[in-house]
Amino acid sequence: MITISVERSDREGGREPVLEGYEVPIDDGATVMGALLHIYETSESNLAFRCGCRNRDCGLCAVDVNGKPRLACITPLKKGLVIRPLRRLPVARDLVIDRRWIMPFLERFDLFVRDGGLREWPPRLSVPAEHARLAGCAECLSCLAACPSFESGREDIGGPYHFVKLAQLHWDPRDSADRRAQAAQLGIARCAGCRKCACPLGIPIYRAAVAPLAGGRSERSAGD
Numbered sequence: 001m002i003t004i005s006v007e008r009s010d011r012e013g014g015r016e017p018v019l020e021g022y023e024v025p026i027d028d029g030a031t032v033m034g035a036l037l038h039i040y041e042t043s044e045s046n047l048a049f050r051c052g053c054r055n056r057d058c059g060l061c062a063v064d065v066n067g068k069p070r071l072a073c074i075t076p077l078k079k080g081l082v083i084r085p086l087r088r089l090p091v092a093r094d095l096v097i098d099r100r101w102i103m104p105f106l107e108r109f110d111l112f113v114r115d116g117g118l119r120e121w122p123p124r125l126s127v128p129a130e131h132a133r134l135a136g137c138a139e140c141l142s143c144l145a146a147c148p149s150f151e152s153g154r155e156d157i158g159g160p161y162h163f164v165k166l167a168q169l170h171w172d173p174r175d176s177a178d179r180r181a182q183a184a185q186l187g188i189a190r191c192a193g194c195r196k197c198a199c200p201l202g203i204p205i206y207r208a209a210v211a212p213l214a215g216g217r218s219e220r221s222a223g224d
Contacts, residue, residue: 001025002080004082006047006095007020009094017084022035022039032070050095056074060140064083064086064145065083069086069142069198069200070142074200086142105162109165109166130208134168134208136203141161143197146197149190158187163186166209188214194206
């Protein structure tokens, strides 16, 4: 058995954040997610955290582990880990992030392929490699937690997640909307000299999303 610490809180219920220690079993292949499930199943059935696929695909289990955003399902369990909710994001309770702001953002910027992107479909669409890389985004929001300039609650300031979603369509040959203008509206200019975007899945956020939207490479391939 080893001891780890988990931040507990209930903002709506008036419970301020406090670290609580728990003993959890450890063996080969043990993960942070396994430890949270053990705590939930054996001693704290009111521990709030999210999980879905448990295989790095859904992004719901993202938490802060020793000060860095990580996916709990693939993060090795070690003695003395301190597990908190993702930083810079609104916390609902314990390790659960309030994600209700995501849908209004998607609706505000029409984040879908609009009609008229291509008048005639080519025999085969040729999609840039950047599009494929960005398509791997699990929407875990870890990139926002790692962004030094992101401020939750401000609609005029975006972060890496916002720019990834915009860039997914920027690189889509069917999309005709000006995603660069939308990125500028969200203040992407301040990201030019930062390059601190971090993704637990290894997506090159700055190279594939921020730089092109900020005025770098913009070539798209419509098909051949």
